[in-house]
Every structure is written in C-alpha cells, then in structure tokens.
Amino acid sequence: MDIQFEVIIIGAGPAGLTAAIYASRANMRVLLLEQESPGGKLVKTYKIENYTGVESSSGVDLAMSFMNHGLAFGAEMDFGSVVKVESVGKIKKVTLDNGKEFTGKAVIVATGTKERPLDVEMADRFTGRGISYCAVCDGAFYRDKVVAIVGGGNSALEEALFITSLVEKVNIVIRRDEFRAEPKIVDEVLKHEKINVIYKHLPESLIIEDNNIVGLNIKHVDTGEITPLMCSGIFPYIGADPATSFLDKSILNERGYIIAKSDMSTDIEGIFGAGDVIDKELRQVVTATSDGAIAANSAIKYIKNNF
Known part of the structure; x- marks a missing residue:
C-alpha cells in the first residue's frame, strides 16, 4: 500500500x-x-x-x-x-x-x-430555525428580539454578553443556583442591564406558533412548576x-x-x-x-x- x-x-x-x-x-x-x-x-x-x-x-x-x-x-x-x-x-x-x-x-x-443538543421534543426540527448552537454565527437573526441562553458555564455567559449588542433582552436559564463560569465573566453578566438570570430551571418544551418558536417552557428543578418564557431564539450551551x-x-x-x-x-x-x-x-x-x-x-x- x-x-x-x-x-x-x-x-x-x-x-x-x-x-x-x-x-x-x-x-x-x-x-x-x-x-x-x-x-x-x-x-x-x-x-x-x-x-x-x-x-x-x-x-x-x-x-x-x-x-x-x-x-x-x-x-x-x-x-x-x-x-x-x-x-x-x-x-x-x-x-x-x-x-x-x-x-x-x-x-x-x-x-x-x-x-450537546437541547433535550426537548422537536429540537432537531427547529435547529437553525429558532434553535442555534452559535450566537456569534446566528445572533444577527435575532436583532432587537428576546432570546434565551441555556447553560451556566463560560461559553453560555460569553455568548450572552456578545449577543446583548444585537438583541433586546437575554434570559439565561441555568439549572443550579449559581454559575460555573469564571468570576470575571459572572460579574459582567450580573451587571448587564439587558441580561436576566433565571436560576434552578430546566428546559421542558418548545412553545410553537405558526410553525415558529415563540418561547420555551421551563421547569423549576425543586417544585416542578412550569413557566412559559417567551423568546424568539434559543441558544443551548449545555456541555x-x-x-x-x-x-x-x-x-x-x-x-x-x-x-x-x-x-x-x-x-x-x-x-x-x-x-x-x-x-x-x-x-x-x-x-x-x-x-x-x-x-x-x-x-x-x-x-x-x-x-
């Protein structure tokens, strides 16, 4: 050979x-x-x-x-x-x-x-159509809209900070009661006026209207209570x-x-x-x-x- x-x-x-x-x-x-x-x-x-x-x-x-x-x-x-x-x-x-x-x-x-893909029903179907794994690549599609970022590590927070320059608001959903990211990045996130942090919640299901993502149902890890989180785009950073x-x-x-x-x-x-x-x-x-x-x-x- x-x-x-x-x-x-x-x-x-x-x-x-x-x-x-x-x-x-x-x-x-x-x-x-x-x-x-x-x-x-x-x-x-x-x-x-x-x-x-x-x-x-x-x-x-x-x-x-x-x-x-x-x-x-x-x-x-x-x-x-x-x-x-x-x-x-x-x-x-x-x-x-x-x-x-x-x-x-x-x-x-x-x-x-x-x-790792978002673990909710129909996630594959809406990848590239409301679900993205790259805020740098796709953030411009959500200009002046509300988005959700799932995850509490460095990648999630770095991309949240990046996308604030494009969107109206960023909701960060994490399953713990604290971040896993570097303290410097955490401080920037917590001080940012466009970022809202939702602790101790997990993605439960997509909210779909007219074949488009309009939100994400999130579930409290302790109580099991489900809350609708309205958003146009979802960026998972979950490992x-x-x-x-x-x-x-x-x-x-x-x-x-x-x-x-x-x-x-x-x-x-x-x-x-x-x-x-x-x-x-x-x-x-x-x-x-x-x-x-x-x-x-x-x-x-x-x-x-x-x-």
Missing part, C-alpha cells in the same frame, strides 16, 4: 493546527482533515482573553491566524467527515464520508467536542461530547474521550490524541496547543523509530 502522508491530523482546531506546524517544520508530509471551518470552536467564540500573548482577540481572528500559521510550512488540507481509521500493518488508512481515502504513518486525532465515533473503542474511556498518555500516544501504535477530545481536566485554547505540539513531537519520534 502506498503511503501518501507521514502525519494525518484529523481536526483543524488549535490542537490540530499546532500539530501541523510542528510536524511540517520537521519536514513531514502533513495532511489536515476538517469537516467544518478551520479553527474549531474559536470560530464560534466571541472573544478570547486568556491566550498568552494575545490580550484580547475575536475568536474568528485568532482562528484565521492559527489556520494561516498551521498551513505556512507546507501542510495540506482536505475537507470531509472521517468515518473510519484503521491499521493496515503499520500503515494507517483514514476514510471520509465522501469516499476519499488517505494513508499515513501516524494519525493525530484532534477532533474536539460537539455541542459537549467528544467527536470520536470513528475510533476503536479500546482507546476511549466510558464517556468517549481518548485515553492519551503524557506524550499523547494511545494504546494503538501510531495513533495520538490532542486537544479537547482527550480525557483531561482543563479544556482551553492554550492547553489544546500544548497537546498539539506534544502529539506532533511524539508522532515524529514514532515515525523515525518505526519506518
């Missing part, structure tokens, strides 16, 4: 793009595979203020910088969703949903996580799951995250993990780039020792 590339990187977010820089600078033939937009979750993030050396940047600007740098040393890019990664002897074969196949000596999986359905389950934990060693290697030789997709405590841009650099370095060593 012909080997087309030395390193195939699945996912062009901060981890994957950093891995591409390190591997291509080591004169490796590198292929980046991405199913959406290069930059990963950065392109869906309003503002980044905790990446070392960049005091403040929009997510889109930082994503573009990452992409340009990631491809600057000769790495190639192709698009599609990976459906299979298999070993043929020492060679790795990666298959996309469009039928394309690529072969390489090592694979770095940096696919990140996918937003995410790893994008690993195409991988051998032997290298995944019970939640689907890749079990990676400190050098980002897995129990399958030649397959490495990096970024939010691996089992770890902190998932941030800065930790993803670190993982990507380590994974690339380990892949380079693996190739030199085995081919």
Whole structure:
C-alpha cells in the first residue's frame, strides 16, 4: 500500500493546527482533515482573553491566524467527515464520508467536542430555525428580539454578553443556583442591564406558533412548576461530547474521550490524541496547543523509530 502522508491530523482546531506546524517544520508530509471551518470552536467564540500573548482577540481572528500559521510550512488540507481509521500493518488508512481515502504513518486525532443538543421534543426540527448552537454565527437573526441562553458555564455567559449588542433582552436559564463560569465573566453578566438570570430551571418544551418558536417552557428543578418564557431564539450551551465515533473503542474511556498518555500516544501504535477530545481536566485554547505540539513531537519520534 502506498503511503501518501507521514502525519494525518484529523481536526483543524488549535490542537490540530499546532500539530501541523510542528510536524511540517520537521519536514513531514502533513495532511489536515476538517469537516467544518478551520479553527474549531474559536470560530464560534466571541472573544478570547486568556491566550498568552494575545490580550484580547475575536475568536474568528485568532482562528484565521492559527489556520494561516498551521498551513505556512507546507501542510495540506482536505475537507470531509472521517468515518473510519484503521491499521493496515503499520500503515494507517483514514476514510471520509465522501469516499476519499488517505494513508499515513501516524494519525493525530484532534477532533474536539460537539455541542450537546437541547433535550426537548422537536429540537432537531427547529435547529437553525429558532434553535442555534452559535450566537456569534446566528445572533444577527435575532436583532432587537428576546432570546434565551441555556447553560451556566463560560461559553453560555460569553455568548450572552456578545449577543446583548444585537438583541433586546437575554434570559439565561441555568439549572443550579449559581454559575460555573469564571468570576470575571459572572460579574459582567450580573451587571448587564439587558441580561436576566433565571436560576434552578430546566428546559421542558418548545412553545410553537405558526410553525415558529415563540418561547420555551421551563421547569423549576425543586417544585416542578412550569413557566412559559417567551423568546424568539434559543441558544443551548449545555456541555459537549467528544467527536470520536470513528475510533476503536479500546482507546476511549466510558464517556468517549481518548485515553492519551503524557506524550499523547494511545494504546494503538501510531495513533495520538490532542486537544479537547482527550480525557483531561482543563479544556482551553492554550492547553489544546500544548497537546498539539506534544502529539506532533511524539508522532515524529514514532515515525523515525518505526519506518
């Protein structure tokens, strides 16, 4: 079997793009595979203020910088969703949903996580039509309207702050009696005149009129009382799951995250993990780039020792 590339990187977010820089600078033939937009979750993030050396940047600007740098040393890019990664002897074969196949000596999986869908009836039907998982992408559709954001973590609050510049009012619905976000962001949210916080409630059902979302019924976690919350758009930020359905389950934990060693290697030789997709405590841009650099370095060593 012909080997087309030395390193195939699945996912062009901060981890994957950093891995591409390190591997291509080591004169490796590198292929980046991405199913959406290069930059990963950065392109869906309003503002980044905790990446070392960049005091403040929009997510889109930082994503573009990452992409340009990631491809600057000769790495190639192709698009599609990976459906299979298999070993043929020492060679790795990666298959996309469009039928394309690529072969390489090592694979770095940096696919990140996918937003958890809103758990109410008909949520799938109204995704893109009243339910959105990206306030940065779709906020303009709700200009001067009332929206609801579901979730109490950093992502939920950051997107709530972003969308206040567009909408009339933001209702944040959280299931606890306090936020899980960083104190600085919480302070900004609580002081904002356009933001209303509804504690200890969960989404119960959509309110539909004339085939459009006009609100969300929310349920009190203690009393079970259901209250209608009128809004034109709903933005769920209720966690995410790893994008690993195409991988051998032997290298995944019970939640689907890749079990990676400190050098980002897995129990399958030649397959490495990096970024939010691996089992770890902190998932941030800065930790993803670190993982990507380590994974690339380990892949380079693996190739030199085995081919």
